[in-house]
Amino acid sequence: MKVSVYIATSLDGFIARKEGELDWLPGSDGEPVFDSEGDDFGYSAFMASVDALVMGRNTFETVLSFGEWPYEKRVIVLSRSLQQLPDNLPNTVELRCCDPQEITDELRESGVSGLYIDGGNTIQQFLNAGLIDELIISQVPVLIGSGIPLFGPLSKDVKLSHVETTSFKNGFVQSTYQVIK
């Protein structure tokens, strides 16, 4: 099973402003973000390689705020505080509270081959647990100064192997790294 992160950050490393605002990100109205040539920054190809997503409560609530549930794939919402999911969600969405290692083992055993980890806290937990295989990070050409950081404290350095970098006409720079284990 390959465990991946696919996320956009400001050049100073934030995935959102402090209250979750994405106004600095092109396409922050929830519409797909395409550049002038209709390129979706590899998002469709990446999603096609994924069987399931894991996200924390903050990211889940951001996704809910966009309106219609956007994912057809299985989604695991990790939360210790949420009691239940809204009634109107498809049955592909599950609420769980177990730890990253446990959920990863369970998903691997259930036959998932591509797993997408989303959200700052959740990504940091999975990184610290040594569970991330690949990072695909799109850097947006803006500095926002403060907000929710993609990365956080680590118990030890995480060495990476650079796979490729692509830059787009709108100024996005997307780099793919493998985590060296």
Add this chain to the structure above:
Amino acid sequence: MKVSVYIATSLDGFIARKEGELDWLPGSDGEPVFDSEGDDFGYSAFMASVDALVMGRNTFETVLSFGEWPYEKRVIVLSRSLQQLPDNLPNTVELRCCDPQEITDELRESGVSGLYIDGGNTIQQFLNAGLIDELIISQVPVLIGSGIPLFGPLSKDVKLSHVETTSFKNGFVQSTYQVIK
């Protein structure tokens, strides 16, 4: 006059560990960092375009710790706490305490056409004062979790225009941005 930043960071945005350690950076022994093809990541070409450097006390002390003074160009050390420079430095090094706008105006008037701003605090001050024209950032493929960040709080967003990105065999990804003013 063009005011530039040329710096390396970890992928999580640190220019050094908390006490200034650069052990995570290839070439941290003060030797030039070359990749397998002898490429110096554009450093020589960049330095050739520069007439003077401005750095803060922390960066100055890091440079001193490398031993022999490495710069032939004029260097302005900005500090409000340092009383004087060590005696053994060449007379191309000046100690100043004035603010970023003042020193920038003075250097422009003295005929400097390329100015290199170095060091986290100093870069942040110059960015916040709207004085930086260009950022050349080399991201090193490692996450170190904590340290001295390149970027900090801003009084407003800084929009950037992506100029180019080059990736190197050793995994460095170098992006050049112009600050949109």
